[in-house]
Amino acid sequence: MTTASAPDLTTPNSVDDLTDEFLGALAALGGSAGNGRLRETLEWDESTYEAVKADLLSRRLIAPGRGRGGSVALADGSAVEAFGNGQAASRAPRTRAPNGSRAASAPSSFEQAFRAIDDCLRKEAGCGTELDYTEQTSWLLFLKYLDGLEDDRAAVAALEGRAYSPILEEPYRWSRWAAPKNASGQLDHHASLTGDDLRDFVNVRLFPYLERFKQSASGPNTIEYKIGEIFGELRNKISSGYNLREIIDGLDGLRLRSQAEKHELSMLYEEKIKRMGNAGRNGGEYYTPRPLIRAIVQVVNPQIGESVYDPAVGSAGFLCEAFEFMRKGGSTGAELSTADLDTLQNRTFTGKEKKSLAYVIAIMNMILHGIEAPKVLHTNTLTENLSDVQERDRFDVILANPPFGGSERKEVQQNFEIRTGETAFLFLQHFIRLLRAGGRAGVVIKNTFLSNTDNASVALRQKLLSDCNLHTVLDCPAGTFQGAGVKTVVLFFEKGAPTRKVWFYQLDPGRNMGKTKPLNDRDLAEFVELQQSFADSPKSWSVDVDSIDLESWDLSVKNPHGGEPVARRSPQEIMNEIAALDAKSTEVLGRIRALV
Numbered sequence: 064m065t066t067a068s069a070p071d072l073t074t075p076n077s078v079d080d081l082t083d084e085f086l087g088a089l090a091a092l093g094g095s096a097g098n099g100r101l102r103e104t105l106e107w108d109e110s111t112y113e114a115v116k117a118d119l120l121s122r123r124l125i126a127p128g129r130g131r132g133g134s135v136a137l138a139d140g141s142a143v144e145a146f147g148n149g150q151a152a153s154r155a156p157r158t159r160a161p162n163g164s165r166a167a168s169a170p171s172s173f174e175q176a177f178r179a180i181d182d183c184l185r186k187e188a189g190c191g192t193e194l195d196y197t198e199q200t201s202w203l204l205f206l207k208y209l210d211g212l213e214d215d216r217a218a219v220a221a222l223e224g225r226a227y228s229p230i231l232e233e234p235y236r237w238s239r240w241a242a243p244k245n246a247s248g249q250l251d252h253h254a255s256l257t258g259d260d261l262r263d264f265v266n267v268r269l270f271p272y273l274e275r276f277k278q279s280a281s282g283p284n285t286i287e288y289k290i291g292e293i294f295g296e297l298r299n300k301i302s303s304g305y306n307l308r309e310i311i312d313g314l315d316g317l318r319l320r321s322q323a324e325k326h327e328l329s330m331l332y333e334e335k336i337k338r339m340g341n342a343g344r345n346g347g348e349y350y351t352p353r354p355l356i357r358a359i360v361q362v363v364n365p366q367i368g369e370s371v372y373d374p375a376v377g378s379a380g381f382l383c384e385a386f387e388f389m390r391k392g393g394s395t396g397a398e399l400s401t402a403d404l405d406t407l408q409n410r411t412f413t414g415k416e417k418k419s420l421a422y423v424i425a426i427m428n429m430i431l432h433g434i435e436a437p438k439v440l441h442t443n444t445l446t447e448n449l450s451d452v453q454e455r456d457r458f459d460v461i462l463a464n465p466p467f468g469g470s471e472r473k474e475v476q477q478n479f480e481i482r483t484g485e486t487a488f489l490f491l492q493h494f495i496r497l498l499r500a501g502g503r504a505g506v507v508i509k510n511t512f513l514s515n516t517d518n519a520s521v522a523l524r525q526k527l528l529s530d531c532n533l534h535t536v537l538d539c540p541a542g543t544f545q546g547a548g549v550k551t552v553v554l555f556f557e558k559g560a561p562t563r564k565v566w567f568y569q570l571d572p573g574r575n576m577g578k579t580k581p582l583n584d585r586d587l588a589e590f591v592e593l594q595q596s597f598a599d600s601p602k603s604w605s606v607d608v609d610s611i612d613l614e615s616w617d618l619s620v621k622n623p624h625g626g627e628p629v630a631r632r633s634p635q636e637i638m639n640e641i642a643a644l645d646a647k648s649t650e651v652l653g654r655i656r657a658l659v
Contacts, residue, residue: 080391081115084330086124086137091331092174095128095136104334106354108585173331176313183310189300193339198420200335201427202297203314208430209290210237230287235272240264242315250312262304270294284438289426292441296419329383329431336378336424351377351464351507352543355553356384358587359462359505362535362555362594364394367403369411369459374444374493376414379425381462383432386412390433413458414439445471445489448478449496457499464507465490467549481526483519487512491523491554495530498558504531510538510550513618524616528608531556535594538569538620542576552620555594566597566605569622600624 088104089096096104102112116135119125128134180200184190190199213229213236220227233239243254256264277291301307317328337350365371365385373381389407392398399407412434416422422441429437467487476482479492487508494504512520513536527533535555543551556562572586593603601624611617 081111082119082124085115085119087327087330089125089135089137090173090327091334095134097128097134099133101135103579103581104330106352106581106583108583111583111585173317173328176317177331177335179313180310183306183313184301186306187301187303189302193335194420195300197335197339197424198297199300199310200314201423202293202299203310204332205293205423205427205430206237206241207314207317208427209286212286212435230290232272235269237315240269241311250315255308256304257308258304260304261307262299262302265299265307270299283440284436286436289437289439293423293426296441297423329428332428332431333380336380336428351380352582353380353384354582354584354587355507355539355543356380356462357388357584358537358591359507359553359555360385360388361394361591363460363462363503363505365389365460365462366393367399367406367411370413371411371460371462372413372458372497373461373463374415374497375463375465375490376416376425376439377421377464379414379428379437379439381464382412382414382425382434382437383428385460385462386429386432386434408435412438415442415444416440417443443475444493445475445478445486447493449480449493450478452496454499457497457502459499459502461494461498461502461504461506463490463494463504467509481519481522483517483523485519488519488523491527495527495558498531500559502558503556504558505553505555507551507553510552510620513552513620516615521616524618527554527556528562528611528616531558531562532560533562533565534597536565536567536618536620537590538567540570540572540576543582545576545578545581562608564597564605564607565618566594566603567620567622568593568603569620571602 084105085101088101092101092104098112098116102109105112107115116125120127120135123138125135126138128136177200181196184196184199190196209230213231217227217229229236238244240256243251245251273290273294275291276287277295280288280291282288299307301310333353339350360381365388367389371382371385373379376382386407389411390399390404412429414425414429414437416425416439419441422439425439426437429439465487467485469486470484471486471489476484476489479489481488481492483489491506491508491512494506498504513524515521533554533556535553537553537555539551539553541550568590570586570590572582574580576582589600589602593600597603597605599605602622604623606618
């Protein structure tokens, strides 16, 4: 078995990226955390974590903590100098209490604020799940972000000597209704609303005002249209104006201006999305494991100037990770020009999402990752008629994890050549149609797609192999998607030429996947490395399409390097064993009763 190499701590880009991620996660956890918890948050393997930790300890950017199980803390006063742009993180230096115990985090601590907000939301009858907590936090965060955006735009306009027309009227700005300040920059308690007055303002005046932006916006890609979409779909679930005031005060202490601040908050927000995704059986609907996304992005390798599309955007994990990958120069690490950065911001990413909550989370997540005006459309992708697609509607890269297990109405199925109620199969047809010639895709789908014998599955496999080069199939282990309850594969294909050979890789992390042992980047390192040359290994092999049964087009994952075949017992043998065990249990219970 090939083992992935340790992280390269001699390459400046690698050092900066790993440092940013480590320090950002530590800051998001309040500036101090146990090694186990921090490693789980980062989703790193142990050797990567220990190597980066040792490097940061040697540079005195972190210090050993005092926890019994081993912990680390931000070095006092350093405030994370090593974030990419050299700006300090938005927290006061940590202090020690006289007896040596750690003092409470500064009030601006991101994690402390988020925990306090969740505590307030738990008191609300209308907020009973992680989904509710994330939803309510998101619309408030969005309005705070919007206020900062207005300030930035006004400052730029002033420097250029032109007038600025605000997006929101003055009474509806965050700095007016939510957090009015006095001359010393503190909350003006005389001007701020609270209790029933605050709740009624939000429900009766603010939300209806913001909802009307959808009708007055010049187009669906404008920030005005997104404001109308968000506040036309969501509602305020915080019934207590006093709880709402407490939440607003907590959020107002968070700064969202510098890249370091956004980086820290984005990591904490991702953690909220992860918890939300793991809260129910539909976990994969909101959260795709980030190590898996990063591996998919590395293989597909989107370039500056290419358009990147996710038609089932969910929480926008694919678009955010693609943005980070491209912003850092892609596979080469080349520095981007000003024109490149403008292209990346404004002419690269498109997402579509059907569900209101996911739509709001996607926009907020992209904003926090640095995409200032996310092009995310609130629509049911599958209602689009594929026969109307023109060349201008196509994309160079598609990255997606479409919902599986759902179903669509008969009239929606009429839009597709291969009609089926399975949403994932409809999405796959959409991917093929929307890719440009030479376009590339990396998409997650149930592993049963490779072998199902129903007419739609067979026809769709034939279409995929005939219209595209399905060059790679990544077979993911059970437990990759926590709470989803299904096994998945990732299909990598290029449109424009039929498939001649398919390279399979069977991912085996060597452990049972679960909440405490999630997928990490090191698990996928060998796959990414071997995929470049489609090399054979104990976990990878190639299959010629000529050897595939042209009746079933079966693409089942069958590792020719596997061990001895498992001897499968007949149902009758299994039932006989169950009956024998039941009889033995009855006998043992009888003996126990005789002793009582």
